Amino acid sequence: MRRKILNVIDGLAQPAASDNWTTLIDPATGDVSGEAPLSDGTDIETAVASSMKAFTGWSRLTPGERCTRLNTLADRVLTRLGELVEAEILDTGKPRQSVIEYEVMPALEELRFFAGATRVMDGLATQEFRAGHTSTVRREPIGVVGQIAPWNYPFMMTVWKLGPALAVGNTVVLKPSESTPSSAYLLAQIATEVLGPGVLNVVNGGRATGADLVAHSDLGMVAITGSTRAGRAVAASAAENVMPVHLELGGNGVAVIAPDADVEEIAAMTAMSAFYNAGQDCTALTRFIIHDSIYDRFVKLLLEAVAKIRVGAPDERNVLYGPLNSEQQLKIVQGYLDRLPSHARVLTGGSRLDRPGFFFAPTLIEGVKQDDEIVQQEVFGPVATLQKYSSDAEALAMANGTRYGLAASIWTNDIKRSAYFTKGIRAGTVWVNCHLLHNAETPHGGVKQSGYGRDLSKFALEEYTQIKHVMTFTEAHYPLLRDDGSVAW
Structure with missing residues (x-):
């Protein structure tokens, strides 16, 4: 029987509303290995609404509570390592040991890094920068983040994207690559059990699905790892809603x-x-x-x-x-x-x-x-x-x-x-004197047409937050209005 990948929206595994499908091919053999939904705007609308609903509860958890749940997510994924690796191999044809040692296990450690780092976010010290007024700078989650993951490292790049976004309190609607959706499908099912429905929704499809996601006006931010061509299209679409964009694009x-x-x-x-x-x-x-x-x-x-x-x-x-x-x-x-x-x-x-x-x-x-x-x-x-x-x-x-x-x-x-x-x-x-090495603690991203924004490190966490300045009047330093209407400076 051909395996069937599904969307995971509001905790439920389901086909696309249109019941359209795309064929999955095993690159190591060229044979058909399964099928996945070709979702459209209807599915995106449902997923974004679900993530908006989940945002209220997820964003109000303390950093420590989110840290615990994300670590539990990593633990649960580890218990299903065999399934995850098999899913990744069927989509990519990669060497089994390489997938385990250099992709899945490092990705789980990176998820744990994001979980812990959210508890020690940097910020400006509370100060009286103006006499009689105390200023505080808050880092707050942005809301629902739309993310598009690539096909070259499907599971690892998914973690690089959703790890920091979830850690700081956002919820996520993720679109995996059309050709490599299997590990994201499994991850979304496990995440529903650990994080609750809607915190991570996965909607499968091709370029049109991604375009529908990026164009949704209720997103707070969009992030993509992909080609420079794709990055230009995402940035142009997001600009219509004046939405911040994170672009990790091509390289040479x-x-x-x-x-x-x-x-x-x-x-x-x-x-x-x-x-x-x-x-x-x-x-x-x-x-x-x-x-x-x-x-x-x-x-x-x-x-x-x-x-x-x-x-x-x-x-x-x-x-x-x-x-x-x-x-x-x-x-x-x-x-x-x-x-x-x-x-x-x-x-x-x-x-x-x-x-x-x-x-x-x-x-x-x-x-x-x-x-x-x-x-x-x-x-x-x-x-x-x-x-x-x-x-x-x-x-x-x-x-x-x-x-x-x-x-x-x-x-x-x-x-x-x-x-x-x-x-x-x-x-x-x-x-x-080395090349192609990455660490959870150090930033990854480019300049010029390789994009902007950083994956990994504390900088990734900061990218998925927005800044709010709070000023509180604490002492009587305002000018006084006299009874005769004059001002006492």
Whole structure:
């Protein structure tokens, strides 16, 4: 029997009001694995109304009470770990152990971080900034938050979105990706048991469903992780309701390999950073900028590291990454390779693997120019480009020479060079001698067309609050009105 994913609205698992469905495909096989609702404005209306009703009770809980419930939610999810991992694998085709160790377990720890951090929010000290008047600044929840999660890390990105929003007292209407809704469906069912109906509603569907959600006038805020194209559309729609927006968008991660870098040591590390999750990561290392004095040596070592990478299905052994998310994504990645200019050369990979599913070989391309499409655009696949540089200033200009600004790394043992690049690179995260690492305690987000707003850390919690200044008259310092109508200052 084909599995059926449902919406979860006001605590009830239910199909879309229209009874329309979309087919789910297992990327590791290309076979149909289930179906999910294609929801419309009717479902969005019901979900937002439910979350508005739940907001009153949820927002009035103390931080400690919300902390306890969110920790309980993490505990309950852990008891159903097998179901959750299986759901994630069916939607993504990822290696099983990778899903457990690098996605689900870290996401639960991040949920616990948000739960605890809401108890120690920063604020302005209560003060008499004006004589006779005491000022206090309150951080308050915004209301119902509409959130759109991506398909590359379905469960983890869902936690990054709803964790801080719920922790500070908001309620959430979440739309998962059309192709990866299963883990969000399971999470919403567990959340209903722990948090109560309506605190987290999940409405499934495609772009039209997301558009209906973002356009709803009763939302207090919208947050999306997705492409820059999607972010523009969300921002434009939300502007109609003068609504704050949180945009975590595309990236084109770059690594500068300095002449003093330990190339023997870092070749395998950088290969992992380029091809983990099939390169379907907005912070993936997609552009290598390598000093010309070490270029040949480093590329030789990098090719040796890439040759050892295994690509395969969820339960195959020693697999680094699985398939691309969909046949459509595979066509997009292949399209970049098909359109390569004549001066570019594929050193390894460059095509789909000859097996069922949407598998693509790890690919390295050299001879590219800065204005080539493959350098300027986010491929979102297991593809990386190689460029040479001769001076730090040239490398910095190349690193900054795209519209994106999400993540970058500098590989060097020179502290002055490290400082030059960490200050000069325009990106939300710059790593030194590492790449593709995230912590619950540190912010994640971009600049330029990689968006604005931050996931993770206390900054994410603050993004889901609004500021209120409360001033209280405490002493008689107002001007006095005399009986004759004059003013005594």
